[in-house]
Amino acid sequence: MGSNPTDGSICTTATRAVFLMVELWYWEYYSSMNMQLLLMMWAGHYLSDYALQPAYMAEQKAYALKTSEGTHALTAHASIHGLAAGVITGSFAAGLAVGVSHWVIDFGKASVLIKRNKRQGLYGINIDQLLHFVVILTVWLIIT
Numbered sequence: 001m002g003s004n005p006t007d008g009s010i011c012t013t014a015t016r017a018v019f020l021m022v023e024l025w026y027w028e029y030y031s032s033m034n035m036q037l038l039l040m041m042w043a044g045h046y047l048s049d050y051a052l053q054p055a056y057m058a059e060q061k062a063y064a065l066k067t068s069e070g071t072h073a074l075t076a077h078a079s080i081h082g083l084a085a086g087v088i089t090g091s092f093a094a095g096l097a098v099g100v101s102h103w104v105i106d107f108g109k110a111s112v113l114i115k116r117n118k119r120q121g122l123y124g125i126n127i128d129q130l131l132h133f134v135v136i137l138t139v140w141l142i143i144t
Contacts, residue, residue, distance in 0.1 A: 018047070034144040038140045041136050045084070045085075057073045058077075064110075084098075089139070105131045106128070
């Protein structure tokens with residue numbers, strides 16, 4: 001089992017994400033509420049990226065701007081991220097920034113319209129997650 005969100009490990013990933021989010025609220029040694037917010041945003045990202053992304057959505061989002069189903073799948077996925085970020089931070093602007101950037105980053109990673117060396121997308125999962133973390137870190141720095 002790899003890190004593929006469609007390989008049947010969604011329940012395990014969701015359980016880990018939920019436990020992480022719950023534990024972050026109760027750990028007393030996190031004296032900084034700002035650090036706790038950053039960790040909650042990151043946990044919300046993983047929950048949205050894996051547990052809240054069905055296999056159909058993960059497969060279809062590669063066809064964004066090529067088919068209407070692909071565009072709707074990617075938009076729904078990015079909207080889930082924006083909603084999670086907005087709820088966690090309590091900021092509409094933060095949610096909007098995370099959602100829009102997530103759409104652009106995932107389009108660059110998965111789109112069949114972008115071909116590089118007979119592979120779709122410009123980069124793989126590691127660069128994708130790094131870019132998402134940079135966005136989350138930037139939003140966190142702005143709102144704290």
